[in-house]
Amino acid sequence: MVHDGDASNTGINKRDRDDKTLTPMDQMNNPSDLKITQEIRQALMKGEFSMAAKNIKVITRNGTVTLRGPVETAAELKQISVLVKAMPGIKSIDNQLQVK
Incomplete structure (x- = not known):
């Protein structure tokens, strides 16, 4: 039997299996995309953000950054949006973050 995880994650798990939804496997391997993803990830780790x-998920394809996953508060969502928008090299942002 395969367990999809916590029942509250069922919708997320179904979405992540959808062919239209980007996952970390869709991350481009070109140096500029990898650098953008790395810089966002480092900024998140250094910042005073929740563990969530x-x-x-941070996925960069051809300069377009997709942010997806839960955050604790609306204020945290806004902080992350401002942080990412200020980073160089990003063409656009697809912000799919959701407040828990």
Whole structure:
């Protein structure tokens, strides 16, 4: 029997199996995309964010950053948005973050 995890994650698990939803496997391997993802991840780790926020999915493809996952508060969501928008090299942001 395969267990999908906590029942509250069922919708997330189904979404992540959808062919239209980007996952970390879709991360581009070109140096500029990898650098953007790395810089976002480092900024999240250094910042005073919740553990949930530090574990969001960050996927960069051709300069477009997708942010997905739960965060603790609306204020945290806004902080992350401001942080990412200020980073160089990003063409656009697809912010799919959700407050728990």
